[in-house]
Amino acid sequence: MPVLLLVIILGIVEGVTEYLPVSSTGHLILATELLGYKADQWALFNVAIQPGAILAIIVLYWRTFVDVLVGLWQRRPSAFAFVRNLAVAFIPAVVLGLALGDDIELLLGNAVVVAWALIVGGVAILIIERLAKTTDKGGVQNVTLMHSIGIGLVQCLAMVPGVSRSGATILGAMSMGVDRKTAAEFSFFLAVPTLTGATALQLYKHGSTMQPGMGGWILLGSLVSFVVAVVVVKAFVSIIQRYGFAPFAWYRIIAGAVALVWLAAR
Incomplete structure (x- = not known):
């Protein structure tokens, strides 16, 4: 397969899956x-195209980001609470990412780990969907400090490939009583510093080993992921409010099982 086609396909996959609870x-x-x-040879590329997905959130929620910036200037408590919640949720990923970065990278080429994580995560989603009792928080700024810390700790589970960062944070928030919409938006906004940090760290550590021409492929992959993510995020909130997360859970279980069979047979 031509590398150009691979880059486009991986950009589409990134844009579709970054904010869905499927990893x-x-x-x-x-x-x-x-x-x-x-x-493992494309691990750096797969991380480096995440800015496209980050930009999708900034574009879609630009009014929210502007309101927060204006609120900080005007010293509004809600704006400070918004920033505080995202900051404390971001810190655990920074600490563990720096401490266990090399160990995490060893898993980035392990497809078997991914397949099992998809299955286990799907089962976890079904359980949490059934048992979680949530109340409408009315926005990220109204999530408590302790819940924000808890969401940040749960996000660290996504360092295992296949767990899903969005799935861990959304379902983690719901298990603490946060409503679906607020949980999803918390996950979206938390992705901005988290994915930015992960991309910067990988480029800093491995940028010198980048293959010739990879920079151009990364730009193309990021552009494709941006366009696709804009469409997917718009639809995602409507889907979970109407159908919940069960469709994604069953997809994970089926995809993981099929992947295990394929990996064993090849």
Whole structure:
């Protein structure tokens, strides 16, 4: 398969899966393997195209970000609470990412780990959907400090490929009583510093080993992921408010099982 086509496909996969509770990293690993390439050789690319998905959130929620900036200037408590919640939720990922970065990278090419994580995560989603009792928080700024810390700790589970950062944060928030919409938006906004930090760290550590021409592929992959993510995020909130997370849970279970069979047979 031509590299150009691979780049476009991986950009689409990133844009579709980054904010859905199905694991973007896991799908990128499986897609790379399925298309005949070695996942570990494309691990840097798969992380480096995340800015496209980050930009999608900034564009879609630009009014929210502007309101927060204006609120900080005007010293509004709600704006400070918004920033505080995201900051404390972001810190655990920074600490563990720096402490366990090398160990985490060893898992980034392991498709078997991804397949099992998809299945286990799907089952967890079904359980939490059934048992969680949530109340409308009315926005990220109204989530408590302790719940924000808890969401940040749960996000660290996504360092295992296949777990899903968005799935961990959304379902973690719901298990603490946060409503679906607020949980999803918390996950979206938390992705901005988290994905930015992960991308910067990987480029700093491995940028010098980048293959010739990879910079251009990264720009193209980021552009594709941006366009696709804009469409997907718009639809996602409507879907979860109407149908919940069960469709994504069953998809994870089926995809993980199929991946295990394929990996065992190849």
